[in-house]
Amino acid sequence: MFVGQNSITIDRTFQCLLFDLGHTLWYRDERDLSQLEREANQRAIDILRQTQQSSPLLSENDSEAGRLLRDMLLKQFKIEIEKDPYIEPLGSTMVQQVLHASGWQNADPALGQAIFDALQVNIARSRRLFADTISTLQKLQTRGFQMGIVTNRYWGGVPFREDLQRMGLLTYLDYGKMAISADLHIRKPNPDIFLHALNACNADVKTTMMVGDSLIADVAGSQQLGIFAVWKPQNYAEIQAHMEANEGISVAEYNQRQMDLFKKEGLAASLAQRIGEDEYPAMECFARGHIRPQLIIDNLSELLSWL
Structure with a gap:
């Protein structure tokens, strides 16, 4: 079962986690x-x-x-x-x-x-894994989760696979369960790239969670299919300050409200229908409520307290 930080139990069992790479599992040096x-x-x-x-x-x-x-x-x-x-x-x-x-x-x-x-x-030489990346993936693997990658990249192929191996990621992530835009020639938020990863993982949208830093590509993109979306924004402090100043709630309170809403109504399809129609930057899309993730996290390891 899905157990939240505030002892919120959601009537959904998650079996698969899909991750973005840049600013989600690693950052640029x-x-x-x-x-x-x-x-x-x-x-x-x-x-x-x-x-x-x-x-x-x-x-x-x-x-x-x-x-x-x-x-x-x-x-x-x-x-x-x-x-x-x-x-x-x-x-x-x-x-x-x-x-x-x-x-x-x-x-x-x-x-x-x-x-x-x-x-x-x-x-492998230009990116650094976040301090909690390997430990989090290891624990998720131990708990039996299927894990895949959905990433937008200009370069892919054999050199990219070799880099992932050198970084130690292929110990926890099967390259065959990765949807890489450079190799598939489709990119997030195209729902087909998420479907490719789901098929590779033999997973269902109802039991899958997507984790990424892009509100549009990762969150709204996966929500189009009914995938539970977790946002790990690069500007987490800005998001937190915005919610406290404009909505009167903390990120923790936002997460609890979203879990309550999710438990009652599931994923609201309307949140994902605005893809490609909004001309607003991601921050403004969030502020206007056009795109809202199910959860917001600052560190990858926070997933462990929800799963």
Whole structure:
């Protein structure tokens, strides 16, 4: 049974937990990330210079050219995702578009893929697991929960799997039960990416919980299917201050109210129907009540007192 911090028992048995990765299980080490990005940028520029084609991009020194290339690629991803937030663009195609815009005459798919692969940054060296990540996953595994991952990422594939192995996550999380947008070419809040993870875990929406830091991608995305959503916001202190100042309740009181509401009414479908219709930032969506998670947590280990 689902037992809350305030001895609230919910009439639902949870068997599966789905997790986001960034800002949920790990955070970025900005210092190491910057260095690794410079190294990856150099690899990409080396490949471009070997083509012996002229381009305004290569008129810059290697360091600046690499930085510009990465910035242009990330901007191109953003443009395409804004057109269709449910689809993960193909990395090699994004590189081709950037190169064409930079004056490349023969930016074929093979070159696009080579550059995209070169720009991939080692996750194991640039991310750090939160202090309670491994201990929480270990306890959840011991308690017999199915666990999977649903994550939006531009890069995936074998290098990403190897990074997860080096970080120790594959001891607790089966790679075959991970829905990675870069590999599936669909992205949260597309319900299909959650369904992929559910099918891989052989789990039902009624017995599944999603945990993530994005109010729209993770919370509203999973709520579309009737999945119980737990929000682990990066700006937890801001959320707490907002509720105390504007709603007169603490996060703990909010959680208790949500559990009471959930026990009476289940998941309110209307909360998830606003996806793609709101132009408000996530914080404003929360403040206006358009998207509300079932629980809000600051640390992953808090799950253990609810499950």
